[in-house]
Amino acid sequence: MTQRSASQTIGPFFHLGLRWRDGGKVAFPAKGERVVLAGRIFDGAGKAVGDALVETWQAAPAGAKGAARGKSNPFGFGRVETGKDGRFRIETSMPAGDAPSIDISIFARGLLKPLRTRVYLAPREKVQSDPQMKALAGSRRLDTLIAKPTGRTEYRWDVRLQGEGETVFFAT
Amino acid sequence: MTRPDAIDPPYLYPDYLSTRLRSPKEPLVSLPEGAFDAPGPLVPKGFVRKGDNDLTIHGKRAPLGEKMILVGRVTDESDRPVRDSLVEIWQANASGRYFHPGDQHDAPLDPNFKGIGRTLTDGDGNYRFITIKPGSYPWRNHPFAWRPQHIHFSLLGNAPVQRLVTQMYFPGDPLLAIDPVYQSIPDASARERLICTQHLQTGIEMIALGYRFDIVLAGASSTPMGR
Numbered sequence: 040m041t042q043r044s045a046s047q048t049i050g051p052f053f054h055l056g057l058r059w060r061d062g063g064k065v066a067f068p069a070k071g072e073r074v075v076l077a078g079r080i081f082d083g084a085g086k087a088v089g090d091a092l093v094e095t096w097q098a099a100p101a102g103a104k105g106a107a108r109g110k111s112n113p114f115g116f117g118r119v120e121t122g123k124d125g126r127f128r129i130e131t132s133m134p135a136g137d138a139p140s141i142d143i144s145i146f147a148r149g150l151l152k153p154l155r156t157r158v159y160l161a162p163r164e165k166v167q168s169d170p171q172m173k174a175l176a177g178s179r180r181l182d183t184l185i186a187k188p189t190g191r192t193e194y195r196w197d198v199r200l201q202g203e204g205e206t207v208f209f210a211t
Numbered sequence: 212m213t214r215p216d217a218i219d220p221p222y223l224y225p226d227y228l229s230t231r232l233r234s235p236k237e238p239l240v241s242l243p244e245g246a247f248d249a250p251g252p253l254v255p256k257g258f259v260r261k262g263d264n265d266l267t268i269h270g271k272r273a274p275l276g277e278k279m280i281l282v283g284r285v286t287d288e289s290d291r292p293v294r295d296s297l298v299e300i301w302q303a304n305a306s307g308r309y310f311h312p313g314d315q316h317d318a319p320l321d322p323n324f325k326g327i328g329r330t331l332t333d334g335d336g337n338y339r340f341i342t343i344k345p346g347s348y349p350w351r352n353h354p355f356a357w358r359p360q361h362i363h364f365s366l367l368g369n370a371p372v373q374r375l376v377t378q379m380y381f382p383g384d385p386l387l388a389i390d391p392v393y394q395s396i397p398d399a400s401a402r403e404r405l406i407c408t409q410h411l412q413t414g415i416e417m418i419a420l421g422y423r424f425d426i427v428l429a430g431a432s433s434t435p436m437g438r
Contacts, residue, residue, distance in 0.1 A: 040288050044404055044426045045396045046219045047378040048227075050363060052311040056301025056327045057365055083232040090313075096252065096371050106253040110260075113252035142247070146376055149229025151220035151395050153376065155247070171242050180237070200233050210239040211247060211372060 046152035051090050053146070054120060062118035065131035066111060071100020072133040074160065075193045076141065076186060079125040083201030087125025091147040094118050101135040138165040140184075145198065155209045158196045159185050180207050220395035227391040228352055247372040248431055254297045254331065254367065264330035266302075266342040270323025276305025276343030278419040281407070285336045285366060287373065288430040292336030297367040300340060302326045307346030316348060341419065347386055359386035359393065370431035379424050380406045 049057075076095075080088040095117035107114045117129045133139055138161040145154040159166045166185055167176045175181040183206040186194035198206045222234035267274055285293040303309050303326060308318040310325045324343065332338050347357050361378040368374055380387060387393050387406075396402045404427075413421025 041286065041290055041427050042401065042404070043215075043218050043288060043429055044375060044377055045401045046375060047396075047405070048229075048392055049365075049376050050378075051313055052309040053301065053363065053365075055309060055311050055325070056299050056329075056363060083234075083236075086232070088233070094374075107255045108257070109255055110257040111255060112258070113254045116252035142371065144371075144374065147233060149227070149231075149233035151222065151224060151227070151230065151392070153374070154222075154235065171246055173243075174240055201236055205235055205237050207237070207240050208235050209246075210241045 048148060048151050049092060049146040051148045053092055057092060057118065058120070059112060059118050061112060063127075063129045065095065065097075065115065065117040065129060066107065067099045067103045067114050067132050068105040069100060069103035070132055071103060073130060073192060074133050075128065075130050076158065076160070076196060077126065077128040077193070078186075078196040078198060080121055080127070080145065080198045081125060081200065085202075087121075087123070088147055088200065089121055089123040089125055091121045091125075091127075091145055092118065093121065093127045093129075094144045094146070095129055095131065095141050096144075097131065097141040098134040098136060098139075100132040103132070133160065137161075138169045140169075145200075154200065155211055156198070156206055157184055157209070158194075160194050161185070175207065183207050214398075217398040218396070218401045220397070224391065224395040226353075227395055248370060250370050250431070252367065254295070256295070256331065258297070259329050259331050264328055264338070264340050266300075266324065266326060266328045266340065269325060270321075272323050274304065274321050274324035274343050276321075276324070276346075279342055279344050280414050280419045280421045281340045281342060281362070281424060282410075282413050282421070283338055283407075283424040283426060285332050285338065285426045285428065287428050291430075292332070292334070293366075293369055293373065293428055294332055294334050294336060296332045296336075296369055297329065298332060298338045299329045299365040300327075300342075300362050302342065302345040302362040303348055305343050305346050307348030318346070318348065344381070344420075347384075352391060356389070357386050359384040359390050364426070366426060366428060368428045368431075372431050373428040375426070375428055377405060377426070381422075382406055382409060
């Protein structure tokens with residue numbers, strides 16, 4: 040075994056190197072049902088985190104198989120920055136599955152390693168029965184991983200890094 | 212061997228002030244094994260264009276500073292190469308200023324240097340960049356705080372569990388001793404692995420100095436050990 044390289048913060052100037060064209064429009068081999076996930080990120084004092092990077096990784100819509108070609112962004116992967124007001128927004132496709140979910144990594148100044156979490160685009164009954172959520176099935180904190188529908192194809196999900204209502208983050 | 216939990220910094224490292232309000236207080240929740248093992252994302256070869264790994268050719272003239280060739284190999288913990296995988300870098304110019312509207316400190320921009328590069332690793336995990344040595348710069352963390360010279364690295368790996376953002380430092384930099392970002396890594400040998408080595412033969416005679424920086428990503432357990 041060789042030992043891993045350590046993580047370091049992304050710092051405040053990552054926009055330079057990590058901004059992708061259409062990073063917030065997640066593509067798949069087939070579109071399926073397009074949905075929007077929008078939200079805000081807050082710190083432990085309730086202040087907006089205006090310099091975070093949000094990365095998303097998820098299952099494709101049912102029946103959409105294959106890898107990206109040419110110059111396009113990789114399929115299934117999204118990358119957006121928060122604005123000064125802490126807002127982020129991604130357009131993607133509804134993942135396949137009974138309790139559709141999107142894995143989220145958050146990078147920022149002040150995060151020496153990324154925070155890993157997940158957002159479900161499904162009602163709590165479905166999320167509770169996801170075997171991966173077993174440890175949280177009886178907990179109120181599970182609600183921090185569930186987006187609220189705000190329109191026919193729109194979902195709202197806020198992230199609290201610390202303190203009251205703190206979002207559930209995962210060990211890796 | 213370093214304990215795995217002594218490699219990465221903690222979320223809360225009070226000497227680095229920005230961690231104080233951004234670190235979670237609740238314990239992290241463990242998911243069943245393999246939850247982050249699905250392979251991907253797969254970056255198509257055309258995503259990176261010719262010249263994207265040379266940070267010195269995008270202005271009208273050559274950038275100011277000490278030109279350097281930076282090579283390295285990306286492997287996983289079992290020494291397997293991480294192939295065809297995206298490596299992105301960004302950095303300050305030779306005077307320590309980022310080409311970024313958020314960096315307003317008193318050092319000049321270089322119109323010939325934006326400090327952005329990307330490349331894909333080859334079939335054996337190797338990458339290569341041509342750039343200039345970044346300068347140090349002051350920041351507001353504590354009195355007389357200056358960041359050591361560094362290049363930011365982002366690696367997508369071949370599975371989400373391999374995703375890594377880190378910083379590469381330079382040998383002999385006296386600022387490493389007072390840098391809370393670098394010092395936040397608990398284990399001394401894990402810190403030292405983020406320092407590149409000078410490797411003269413990697414350079415180009417009379418043109419560029421050579422450096423080497425190898426990177427080790429987590430092993431994805433979906434690709435079994437010892438394959």
